[in-house]
Amino acid sequence: MTVTGFCTDQLVTRVTICTERYAGAMSTETPAVGRPRAFDEETVLDRATEAFWRHGYEGASLSVLTSAMGINRPSLYAAFGSKEQLFQRAFARYHDTQVANARAALGQPTAYASIEAFLRASADGLTDRDHPAGCLSIQGGLACSPENARISEILAAGRAATEAAVEERLSRAAKEGDLPDGMDPGALARFVMALSEGHAVHAASGASREDLHASVDIALRALALRQ
Amino acid sequence: MTVTGFCTDQLVTRVTICTERYAGAMSTETPAVGRPRAFDEETVLDRATEAFWRHGYEGASLSVLTSAMGINRPSLYAAFGSKEQLFQRAFARYHDTQVANARAALGQPTAYASIEAFLRASADGLTDRDHPAGCLSIQGGLACSPENARISEILAAGRAATEAAVEERLSRAAKEGDLPDGMDPGALARFVMALSEGHAVHAASGASREDLHASVDIALRALALRQ
DNA sequence: GTCATTGGCAACCGAGCGGTACAAAACCAG
DNA sequence: CTGGTTTTGTACCGCTCGGTTGCCAATGAC
Structure with a gap:
């Protein structure tokens, strides 16, 4: 993955924790005996991710999840442990597949090109017809019931990790003289x-890919990063 | 209210419907006889609004709501009809009080001043310590369980109404020659x-008012609406 | 084949959900 | 005071929630 250079942040730690938990909870990689699983773990995880993405954490009930995944509850619990652990796996996978595209775009040679590529990749991902519109990091549960507050925190940590990656790229640009004078990398990354x-909110409400790219055009034209 | 000039959109229609329903469901304004209510309707509505704002529609259970409002369930149902109708009243009130501030800011004499005032009023409202951080229109429920899909639609309609107000202001500016050449009012409003x-998402995750205003600075510096 | 081991599935668990029935309490008209 | 009307509070409704149990089917080792 080309974005590992940026990954000194919270999310990766969290994903690691998640993976460890998973490895501890499941049986050994190749069970010598016993009935084989009738489902592929990554496949059903992808389907769970889509269900969370579409309905949010609280809106994706176990009935919705098992129906989408094509497995039943005991299989789900044997493979993933709990609804929350399933969500953490799903969110980690979402980052590895979807968010990674946008982060990889930061590898462009200039700050302007990096930001443009980031925003365009993001807009494309938000309106990809192969997935629900919008972004799991926001739809998953910006606000939750008190007992699920952890979910909001996990999502916020993921967004902060991405923002940190943008800021890191822009800080490098500042050192290289690739940013307009007086432009603060942190504020620009936040912007x-x-x-x-x-755009994710807009996409969730049905905005088209062209709509989002027109907004990106304005942001870029406006940004005047080109020197 | 100074923003009525913009209000030819969906939301006002919906609020009207809501008000009519409410008027039909409740008793006459001054019941001649009977035990008097022990609560003020607007006061408990404000508290319900905060609960929805903080926890989202699905996260705000009846227990959370009645606890926050200081009344019990039968009183809630007698006064507001159902959880969904209560939410519609709360959302309408949110628009009348919170969103109205940002919309009123569009009354500035120039497009640049209008957008700046809109974004600054928005940032201030999102970080007002008298209310939960962020925006009810998004936290309320960007993604819901299938049975509550209407809630997402209502929220999306509210956001679209605000965007339409911005676009209307910018269209006027375009006619008056107050926009850079080739700038599309619709795309700019979307931006x-x-x-x-x-910013609402950021505020919900704990961003400070200063953080948001620094982002507004970049958007404005970038926008180059000043001619 | 026999047997230990694992996964799949129907049924179930306590808890909390949104919503309601009913009777006691608080008011006004007479 | 009495009678009619409305609100209040308790206790409950059917339902779905996230999570689990126990039985049976499917497998590899021997």
Whole structure:
């Protein structure tokens, strides 16, 4: 993955924790005996991710989840432990597949090109017809019932990790003289992430890919990063 | 209210419907006889609004709501009809009090001043310590369980109404030659709303007022609406 | 084949959900 | 005071929630 250079942040730690928990909870990789599983774990995890993405954490009931995944509850609990652990796996996978695209875009040679690529990749991902519209990091549960407050925190940590990656890229640009004078990398990263999150809200409400790219055009034209 | 000029949109219709329903469901304004109510309707509605704002529609259970409102369930149902109708009243009141501030800011003489005032009023409202951080229009329920899909639609309609108000202001500016050449009012309105919504997401995750205003600075510096 | 081990599935658990029935309490008209 | 009307509070309704139990089917080792 080309974005590992940025990954000194919270999310990766959390994902690691999640993976460890999972490895501890499940049986050994190749069970010598016993009946084989009738489902592929990554496949059903992808389907669970879509259900969370579409309905949010609280809106995705176990009935919705098992129906989407094509397995029943005991299989789900044997494979993933609990609804919350399933969500953590799903969110980690969402980052590895969807968010990674946008983060990888930060590898462009200039700050302007990086931000443009980031925003365009983000807009494309938010309106990809192969997935629910919008962004799991926001739809998953910006506000939750008190007992699920952890979910909101996990999602916020994921968004903060992405913003940190943008800021890191822009800090490098500042050192290289690739940013307009007086432009604060932190504030600019916040601006870029906020716009991307707003696009996610718009996409969830049905905005088209062209709509979002027109907004990106304005942000870029406006940004005047090109020197 | 100074924003009525913009209000030819969906939300006002919906609020009207809501008010009519409410008027039909409740007793006459001054019941001649009977035990008097022990609570003020607007007061408990404000508290319900905060509960929805903080926990979202699905996260705000009846227990949470009645506890926050200081009344019990039968009183809630007698006064408001159902949880969904209570939410509609709360959302309408949210628009009348919170969103109205940002919309009123569009009355500035120039497009630049209007957008700046809109974004700054929005940022201030999102970080007002007298209320939960963020925006009810997004926290209320961007994604819901299938049976509550109506809630997401109502919220999306509210956001669309605000965006339409911004677009209307910018269309006027375009006619008056107050926009840079080739700038599309619709795309610009979408950009402004997206940024504001992203700020709402950030505020919900704990961003400070100063953080948001720094992002607004970039958007404005970038926008180059000043001619 | 026999047997230990594992996964799949129907049925179930206590708890909390949104919503309601009913009777006691608080008011006004007469 | 009495009678009619409305609100209040308790206790409950059917239902779905997240999570679990126990039985049986499917497998590899021997």
